Amino acid sequence: MPKNKKPAGGRPAKNFDPSYAKGGKPARHGSSKPGSRSAGHRGYRAEEAEAPRAKDRWSRDERVSAGRSPHRADRADRAPRDDRAPRSYDRGGRDERPARSNDRDDRAPRSYDRGGRDDRAPRSYDRDDRAPRSYDRGGRDERPARSNDRDDRAPRSYDRNERPVRSFDRNDRTDRAPRSYDRDDRAPRSYDRGGRDERPARSYDRNDRNDRAARPARSFDRDDRAPRSFDRDDRAPRSFDRNDRNDRAPRSFDRNDRADRAPRSFDRNDRPTRSFERDERAPRRDFDRNDRPARRDFDRPGFQDSARRPSSFYPAKDAGAHFTPNDDVVLERLEAEAIQAGDVDGVSFGDLGLGPNVVRVLAELGAASPFPIQAATIPVVLEGRDVLGRGKTGSGKTIAFGAPTVERLMSLWAQSGKAGGKRQMGRRPRALILAPTRELALQIDRTVQPIAQSVGLFTTQIYGGVPQGRQVGALQRGVDIVIGTPGRIEDLIEQGRLDLSEIAITVLDEADHMCDLGFLEPVQRILRRTAKGSQRLLFSATLDQGVATLVDEFLVDPAVHEVAGEDQASSTIEHRVFVIENREKRDIVAQLANRKGKTLVFSRTRAFAEDLTDHLEDFGIRAVALHGDLNQSRRTRNLQQLTSGRVDVLVATDVAARGIHVDDIDLVIQADAPDEYKTYLHRAGRTGRAGKEGRVVTLIPRNRQRRMTDLLDRAEIAAPFEFLAFGEEAFPEDAPGYVAPVAEVAEVEEAVEVEASAAPEASDAPEQEQPDTADTPDVLEEADETIESDDEQQTV
DNA sequence: AAAAAAT
Structure with missing residues (x-):
């Protein structure tokens, strides 16, 4: 059979090998045996029905993956979307499976084919797409008892066995066992946000760090946090309010709950009386303002904190804190190191310490001279310090951390005497840039890659939703800067394909968002994999105390920069x-x-x-x-x-x-x-x-x-x-x-009072x-x- | 609710 099928295999070769022109018959073959064998199913059914579609799809995907836009404008249209929907399935691999099911129908013949794997050649096409499946197929080949496609599944089970490999990873996760511990830790962490569990640890850290004479101050800062948490509580209450709203039937109850909100209850009672509402508003706004202050607290901790703390906390903190706390220091620096937009006039990227290659690329990217946030943070990053950077949206934060990161890697490299070397296979990445979405990771890479390339460094994107093969391949070839999203990065770490132990610089873009529920813990786990004490940069347009958890664990004496007047x-x-x-x-x-x-x-x-x-x-x-x-x-x-x-x-x-x-x-x-x-x-x-x-x-x-x-x-x-x-x-x-x-002046004034x-x-x-x-x-x-x-x- | 791994 196999031999026969080899000829059958010749079919695929027919496109290449004229000698099989006789095989031209095969085509006929196919026609003659449409439903049955390889000839049949591949030639006709596959081509006519499945094959073509698949090809189109692949080609589209390829184009996309190549960064090209679809040929037709039509793609913007729904029709393409409809097609795409299935694609999503395809990626899942499922769509193809149905196709397979069809193949399986043909498979009866295939069972024959088995002898003749030639048929598989065509499949091999599919397989190319399906790397993993190819494995499955390997399994299938072995499976004589193929008559049952399900046997094939058995192989899948093998695959699964392979997956168990993953499970092995998971065994690696034995680390996870620890993780589970970590998770135990996590629970506490959530509490930690409350700040408590970690705090003890921190206290240790502080002992370690130890400048801590000052840090006791920090502890004070922590006290500050408590208040902060309160600020959050203020917000939370809102959320609670909303919850309450959901529960509104219970609202009547809520009102009871609102004992706190006496005012509100009044409002409602009087509800008709809007003036009261406004009274409500006023108080509410006060809350809001408390929130605002919170923001400002970040900027000017000392003053506002003391002013707004709940009375119970006020004395203790103030007394102890009296303004030395480390966190407060951080916050103060935010204020102290704010740069005036005007200060940047006449400054060039070169002046900031960037090398000629980097400067040239920046110019090519359209950044002829530095924006304020860039002027503020670049020199500090080059010093090797941890940095918190806040610049409003669209103010150029990507270059603010991207360019100096590249430059810093070069100088570190030079210091270690490795500069100028060839790309070392498998060398471990030295910089990591984390972003909350794939699109953002991609976009950051688009900016950072050319900068890195100008000095001979390599970048790669590590994010999900895409086959990991290319990413792993790049890592194996050796990459200097990894840019990606948390999920896939963690995944590859667990698979043992990504080693962050030599990461010297970690950047968190949209850092405050990366501290949100769901992101924080993965980010923490990733950061813990990076070199201890290595440089960390946190950037965001809305950088606030929400990043304190990360700052405390991972940053040392960070410089805080923002651009004054940029609101x-x-x-x-x-x-x-x-x-x-x-x-x-x-x-x-x-x-x-x-x-x-x-x-x-x-x-x-x-x-x-x-x-x-x-x-x-x-x-x-x-x-x-x-x-x-x-x-x-x-x-x-x-x-x-x-x-x-x-x-x-x-x-x-x-x-x-x-x-x-x-x-x-x-x-x-x-x-x-x-x-x-x-x-x-x-x-x-x-x-x-x-x-x-x-x-x-x-x-x-x-x-x-x-x-x-x-x-x-x-x-x-x-x-x-x-x-x-x-x-x-x-x-x-x-x-x-x-x-x-x-505006209705009277009412406004009332509220203001x-x-x-x-x-x-x-x-x-x-x-x-x-x-x-x-x-x-x-x-x-x-x-x-x-x-x-x-x-x-x-x-x- | 959304995002971030994959299946």
């Missing part, structure tokens, strides 16, 4: 809030997005992102989606379509909220309002980049106005609230003769004034609690 108020972004009927949301989004220019629409869920995308297309607006339900090639392609201008509208979840840079997005529409002020800032930051102008529009149901006001307060953003119904002009101020709404009594600052008055436009009060009146709960249900 949202000074930004080039215009903010608007439209109060709408939820049912009109999709139509209004379409109305707003129906324009020239790139528009980014944010949705809270993946499903709604898809829904909106479809709706936009129904309106004849070409749009693509970006969210975690898409396979990576679609994600990459869809984002690329916006970048290239092939499509003007991208509907995304918060996967696109942070870091993603697309030139000339001039409108951001938040179809769903964000829950966190930081999210608002990051989403908004997709526009107005590098000093360009942009608009941000947020759609909210009327019951969300108060929450939105709170959020904007925290974000320190001034935005007018306006009613908007589908079909109404969204930007009336652009029309001639438009008169802006006037209350605030003034509770908090020293009254500087926010103007900000409040914004939301309190003539329209807003009416809206608030209508914001009945009942309606609110209903709408929230709908919204959430």
Whole structure:
């Protein structure tokens, strides 16, 4: 049989070997034996039905993987998407499996084929794609008893046995056993956030570190944290409020709970009496301001902390802390080392300590001279110090850490006398850059790779959703800088294919987000794999005390830098809030997005992102989606379509909220309002980049106005609230003769007074004034609690 | 709810 099949194998060869021209018959063969053998199934069925599709798909994927855009604009269309959906399956490998099932139908013949693996040649094509499967097939070959495809599965079971290999990894995870311990630790960690468990450890660390005479101060800082945690508690309460809202039936109970909120209960009782509401607001705002201060505390710990601490904590901290705490030091430095934008004038990258090659590449990348945040952090990174960097969205943070990281690696290399050597196979990476999303990791690599290349260093991307083969191959060849996302990086570490023991510099981009639940622990595990005491850089536009956990464990005496005067108020972004009927949301989004220019629409869920995308297309607006339900090639392609201008509208979840840079997005529409002020800032930051102008529009149901006001307060953003119904002009101020709404001065003053009594600052008055436009009060009146709960249900 | 591994 095999021999016979060898000829059969000749079939595949027919394309190459004329001698089998006789085999031309084989083609006929196929025709003659369509359903049966290799000839049959491959020639016809495979080619006609499956093969072609598969090829198309592969080719598309290949193009994508090659970074090319699809040939046709059509791809932006749904049809392609439909195809893509299956692709996602394909990647899962499942789609192909059905195909296989077909093959299996043919397999009866194949069982014959077995003798003739030639048939497999064609399969081999599939196999090429399916590396792992090839293994499976190896198994199959062995399986004489193939008659049962399921036997094949048995081989799979082998595969699984192989997987067990993974399981071995997991055995390695015996480490995990420890991990499990770690997890035990984790639980505590969560507590740690409370800060307690780790703290003892920290206390040890501090003993180690020991400058700790000062650090006792830190301990004070920790005390500060306690308060911070309280700040969070303030926020938490909000979340609680929301929870309560969910529970609203119980609200009556809530009110009981609200013993705390006496004021509120009053409001509700009097509810009709808005004045009371405003009273509520005032207090709330105070809370918000407490939050704000929290932010400022970060900047100016000493003063504000003492001012806002809960009385029970106030004395102790103040007394002990009196302003030496290490954390506070960090915070103080944030303030102390703020750089003035004007200070950068006339400074060049070369002046900052970067080498000529790096400078040249930066120029090629369009960075002729340093932005403030870059001027601030580059020299410090080159010194080898740990750095916390905060620069607003679009201010050039990637280069701020990327360029000096490369330069620093070179100088370290030079110091060790290894400079100028050839690329060493298998050498371990010395720098690690972590990002929260694959797109961001990819984007960072696009900036860092050319810089690294200019000095002979190699980078590689390590992120999920893509076969790991290439990534592993790159690591084996030797890479200097690894840029990626936590999941795959951990995966490869566990597989023993990535060794971080020589990492000398670790960068966390969007560091505060990397400290969020779900990210923090993987990030901690990864950081623990890096060289102890190595340099760490944390960057984010919204860097706050949320990173304290990481700072305490992994950073030593970090320098804190931000750019003075770079707040949202000074930004080039215009903010608007439209109060709408939820049912009109999709139509209004379409109305707003129906324009020239790139528009980014944010949705809270993946499903709604898809829904909106479809709706936009129904309106004849070409749009693509970006969210975690898409396979990576679609994600990459869809984002690329916006970048290239092939499509003007991208509907995304918060996967696109942070870091993603697309030139000339001039409108951001938040179809769903964000829950966190930081999210608002990051989403908004997709526009107005590098000093360009942009608009941000947020759609909210009327019951969300108060929450939105709170959020904007925290974000320190001034935005007018306006009613908007589908079909109404969204930007009336652009029309001639438009008169802006006037604030109700009396009410604003009233609110300010209350605030003034509770908090020293009254500087926010103007900000409040914004939301309190003539329209807003009416809206608030209508914001009945009942309606609110209903709408929230709908919204959430 | 989303993101981050894979299956």
